Amino acid sequence: MFDRLKGKTVMVTGASSGIGASCARLFAEVGSNLILTARRTDRLAALAAEIRSKYPQVQVYTAELDVRNRADVDRVVSELPAEFSAIDVLSIDTVLDTNVKGLLYVTRAVVRGMRARGSGHVIMMGSIAGLTAYPTGSIYCASKYAVHAIAQSLRAETLDVPIKVTEINPGMVETEFSIIRKTMAIKRRLTNAVVFAASRHQRCVVSDVVLLATGQYSPTVAHRKE
Template identity: 40%
Template sequence: MISLQNKIILITGASSGIGTACARIFAEAGAKLILAARRWELLQQLRDVLKQEFKAEVHLLQLDVRDRVAVESAISNLPDAWSEIDILINNAGLSRGLDKLHEGSFQDWEEMIDTNIKGLLYLTRYVVPGMVKRDRGHIVNLGSIAGHQTYPSGNVYCATKAAVKAISEGLKQDLLGTAIRVTSVDPGMVETEFSNVRFHGDDERAKKVYQGVKPLTPEDIADVIFFCTTRSPHVNINEVILMPVDQASATLVNRRS
């Protein structure tokens, strides 16, 4: 098992959900955290909690991963003490809408493509060259069961997560011959802000997604990511698909009530 003491870990989408859960588990392990998100106040609150509970060293980036120039600036202007990133966790992502393709919202499409694909590419493009130069590092991409199985009205979201799967596989191939590892963690149902965001803040509709089901938690996903990043250096866990016991596929869910 690799020690993460003083390793520098960059987590996007860190202000809530899986990103926050990752920040906590890595802080407890003694890692130094670069936390990136759009919501500055939530980032500051998280930093204060991590410092109080774990005495963690934390560097904050208010960042929209869709903005390529902002991503380039954020990475190139990291203080020297924070510039050698050991683990990149591309967690920022979202789903918008649940419309049939021929009735879909162009704005929803663009937001998903810009965040889930282009944002992940931007971070990867600006962080990985440093890893290659140092011949060490690990990229963890947050995919989804939706990248493996398309479901009705999932069209563009499923396409973006299929892209994450392809990008992860391609990156692993491109890094062959280096000591850098690449992992895609692809969950099924996880209770986060995901459904609330998908339904544009409709809390009642979001709650129905998880009704009668015990979904995965952000902590479950963070635990799997932590496991993948702490294996022996010669071990690369390429892909992990995990779902709650009450889910058998993207569309098959056992609802108990």
């Protein structure tokens, strides 16, 4: 199922922890070469060492990156080694203040190359909070609504080029951020959804995924076992 991803170059933002790190591990498992970016370089180095040890055939490049800094984004993308410069899949995982600007900066920098090559896949991490708002979540919900709008707009803007755009909208997921918010864990299933979407045939795109825990209905309605 995932043979199409073997040898492909995948860029993962926010790869130092949470969903980003989980995606990096699964992309490595299916044989993709990786560009891992985040602000915490010590964690990036540890993840890269883990992947190289477990999957010697996988090439890994790491870069310190603050996606909120447009110049930093452009620099990292422009300075990629030749063997990593043709990015096939961009997996963007951003939170809170990095959601909107970070998403725009990274997408702009990477899609430019995809358009020039005539292929590519952008996978954006949204949230059901970007589909249904909830009390006390105005800032977070607004940022995720923006992710939803950006994904839809990019999809329309790239119809003339076979660039695929996927938006993954999870419900309750266990990350360092969501542990504070006391959410439930479906991180592995979410990672599987990201890699599944990336592995589809070039003529087929999984455009939107809403992934909920079995006991969840909406951002505020869920059954939790005691």
